[in-house]
Amino acid sequence: MPQDNLSVSLDTILLHLGPFGKFNIVNYALLLFPIYLAGMYGSVFVFEAPDLSYRCAVDECESTLNHSLWLPHALPQEKGVPSKCRRYSMNETVYTSNSTCSVDSFDSSYSVECNSFVYSDEDSAVKDFNLACQNWKRTLIGTVHNAGLFVSLPLTGIISDRYGRKLALSIASLMNGVFGFLRSFSVNYTMMLVLEFLEAGLGAGAYSTAFVIAMELVGPKGRVFGNTLINGVYVLGLMTLAGLSWRLQSWRHLLQIIYAPAVLVFSYIWLLNESVRWLLSKGRNNEAIVILKKAAKMNNVELSEQLLYPLNDVQKTDKPTEESEADQSKEQKGTESTFARVIKSRIIRKRVFVCSFLWITCTFVYYGLSINSVSLAGNKYVNFMLVGFVEIPANIVCLLILDRYGRKRTLVSMYVLSALLCISLSLVPKDLKWLSLILYLSGKFSITVAYSSVYIYVSEVFPTSVRQSLLAVCSSLGRVGSTLAPLTPLLALYYANLPAIFFGSLALMASLLVFTLPETLNLPLPDTIEEAEMLSTVKREKPTVE
Structure with a gap:
């Protein structure tokens, strides 16, 4: 039977099952959990390395107690505020190692770049890895995270279309959990960047996979509502991220708390039902029929043999003739390369x-x-x-x-x-x-x-x-x-x-x-x-x- 007839038959069955019966609600509940986590993972870099208050360390004067007397005169003004990255050089004719710093201790005609910094009490990777006055390094963390999606999305897409949606979702979520949790123990900037890329590069496809499963789970009338539900849960993840960051005030603890639950999604290999539409596209009609019957039982709906006949009919008429084998061979070649x-x-x-x-x-x-x-x-x-x-x-x-x-x-x-x-x-x-x-x-x-x-x-x-x-x-x-x-x-x-x-x-x-x-x-x-x-x-x- 042509694939387009299968599509029409499946949409008719989905309409008969209802857009959001018990079966759909259970499966959506499972899918909404990794989507909720994805809401936090997509923007976590904003709170990993936020900009914070810091200034040049004036080593010659830091040990003195009269900061209020000399500090305003140690830093040049930039756009009406003290510079964060430059300081005035010491006036050697006035300053001696044993003297107390004062206004006259600095040469206001000559400024130099800072060698060291004094940070505020705020928590940030900027402070942990001494990234002061290196805004490009701070913003690069988010860029590297999002660059990982260039790897993750095609890779997850290939796994999903070839081996199944739930396998792709489970593996991607596991990668999120493992590399995200390890990132909280980064000992230097390079280690953080590498783990940032690996977490996104191998795990960011979890959201798109969950979304595709959700869209294929319902008929045309249920897609917009399903999408709205998905996006609402994603937003809750975003807001949770900000709330946890505000409460914890520690980017390392934040990563540990939000990434650990992702490992649980690996259990979806056994818990989640495979996409019926994907199974039909792969000719695995018997498995699709089993899931549809399970859905009907959960939704207290009876599927007549007339509704399921087009799916069963494919199995009965799919004889290994030379013509059908040629068609299958042609189809396999066509699916070998999506790009082709x-x-x-x-x-x-x-x-x-x-x-x-x-x-x-x-x-x-x-x-x-x-x-x-x-x-x-x-x-x-x-x-x-x-x-x-x-x-x-x-x-x-x-x-x-x-x-x-x-x-x-x-x-x-x-x-x-x-x-x-x-x-x-x-x-x-x-x-x-x-x-x-x-x-x-x-x-x-x-x-x-x-x-x-x-x-x-x-x-x-x-x-x-x-x-x-x-x-x-x-x-x-x-x-x-x-x-x-x-x-x-x-x-x-x-x-x-x-x-x-x-x-x-x-x-x-x-x-x-x-x-x-x-x-x-x-x-x-x-x-x-x-x-x-x-x-x-x-x-x-x-x-x-x-």
């Missing part, structure tokens, strides 16, 4: 490019706003929580409008709105901090709606046989944005509003590219490349507003 299959389809190639750019924009703006939130006036932990909390109403709005107005309208509107809000930040006077905060939160709100929509949209335009692989390609290329986002605070050193202008410009470009993509509202997930290509030719009425 994509290259042959001009429509899919274009889709991969556009979806990747949409992802770059979302990750760059989304993570950029989150990371720069700790630089806003006020408590950095509260600011981070607020920027995270605004994602909850954003995802509720996403739930309300995606199935009402369609994917394309939502994406275009949110990208344009995000661009206007971010660019507006550069026009607000510095003394209107309340207005800046409102615009900042509104910008995060709109890009969150766009990001949630992109996740759903990308899962709907690619076929089941290579869905996670292509989602991983788009997500991996999209991580260019999240890799560059930790560096945006450096732009603010040159011009405070430069990051916001970058965010807005990229969002405007993304809004234009959305027009080249098809609408997928209420369409079944495509199971073959041919079905995915047909999405661009489907003529459909505009979404009606009730």
Whole structure:
């Protein structure tokens, strides 16, 4: 039986089972745990190496008790505040080793770079590894973390599409737990960077895998609600991260507490049900039928033999004829290289490019706003929580409008709105901090709606046989944005509003590219490349507003 008929049959069965019966609730509960952890892991570097207060150590005077007399005169002023990285040289004609430091002890006509530093009592890897005045090293920690996703997402995608979703999720979560926990014992900066890369490079695919399983678990009507639930739990992870950081005030203890539970997800190899849609795409129909019957029993629903007949019929008619063997051989060759299959389809190639750019924009703006939130006036932990909390109403709005107005309208509107809000930040006077905060939160709100929509949209335009692989390609290329986002605070050193202008410009470009993509509202997930290509030719009425 053709694969497209299997898809129609499965969607009919899922509709009969209901979008969120007991079976779905149990499986979603299992999937939401690694997603909750991923909410903490994605931004933990913000609290591993936050900038903190420090100044040059004036070794000649530190042992004296009259700091208030000499310290203001030991450091040059930069932009109205004492320099953190330079100090005045000693006036040798006045200063002697046995004298008390005073105003006259320093030569204010000549400053030098600091050799050592005095740090505040705040906890940070900056203090532990003496990274003062090396902002590039501090921000590189986040960049290295996100660079690991270039390895993790394709690798996890290959494992997921070839060997199964739950195996990929279990292995990725185990890698998160092992390398994240070990990172808390880093003895130097290099060790921290290596473990940062390995943890993300081998474990960051856990979120995308859990997301794909969740999307394949329900029919078209349940995807948006499922996505909203996933994103809400992810936000709880973000807020938990800020709360734990505030409470613990120790980046090492923070890593130990949040990464240890990830090891438990390895048990999903035995606890979690495999994706039925993936099993069908691999011809393992008997296993798929067993899971569907289990779901029906848990949901107190009876599946008739008529509903299951198309799946059983495949097993009965799948005889080892020369023709079928040739078809299987051809199919195996086609699945050997996801990249090769994509290259042959001009429509899919274009889709991969556009979806990747949409992802770059979302990750760059989304993570950029989150990371720069700790630089806003006020408590950095509260600011981070607020920027995270605004994602909850954003995802509720996403739930309300995606199935009402369609994917394309939502994406275009949110990208344009995000661009206007971010660019507006550069026009607000510095003394209107309340207005800046409102615009900042509104910008995060709109890009969150766009990001949630992109996740759903990308899962709907690619076929089941290579869905996670292509989602991983788009997500991996999209991580260019999240890799560059930790560096945006450096732009603010040159011009405070430069990051916001970058965010807005990229969002405007993304809004234009959305027009080249098809609408997928209420369409079944495509199971073959041919079905995915047909999405661009489907003529459909505009979404009606009730």
